[in-house]
Amino acid sequence: MEEQPGEGETLRPGYKIWLEENGRVFGEGIGDLLEGVSRHGSLSRAAREMNMSYRQAWGLIRMVEDRLGYPLIHSQAGGGRGGGSHLTPEGETLLRKFRLFHKRAEAALNEIFGDIFGD
């Protein structure tokens, strides 16, 4: 939608938040993917929901696991129900903490912004 300069919108804060350890390691992307695994019990369904290939999703998780030094998901191949993937306890804890960090950070940034830029 075209907007006139200086009209139709007011100034607001923008931000992106992630975690670093041996480089950028955990952000919205891996967070959403792990949440999908948790919800569906399946990495391939979680990947599809994010328009990623299974290979991409698996590669992302392995890269993050390598940097962190511990597993985030465990997968069972085959079997009567065709296997599945679940978060490890460490994966669940990290996801929960990241979500909390993100939520509290968002609230703090909005409050600080209001203090400084509010009329």
Added chain:
Amino acid sequence: MEEQPGEGETLRPGYKIWLEENGRVFGEGIGDLLEGVSRHGSLSRAAREMNMSYRQAWGLIRMVEDRLGYPLIHSQAGGGRGGGSHLTPEGETLLRKFRLFHKRAEAALNEIFGDIFGD
């Protein structure tokens, strides 16, 4: 430097903060450029310090001014001392508020991170 997975570093927060108005409008880049103009009284010197061409720097400032709807710098061409550029009062105010927002946001994010991820 190569690091072993999970060693040599601990988890820490990462973030990028900016202002939005009709799109992403004001962040570190334009902030540093305006600070350089304020320090040097010269857009070309400020640009050079950031390894930008004068044209790039001028284009960035015009884009931000268009989105905000007010001028950030005013320039005097020629004259005995070869002209120069200075921040407008609105430009000074915005830069000062952005720096304060950034500083307070950084402190808040570190504190929240420590609360959640600290041992």
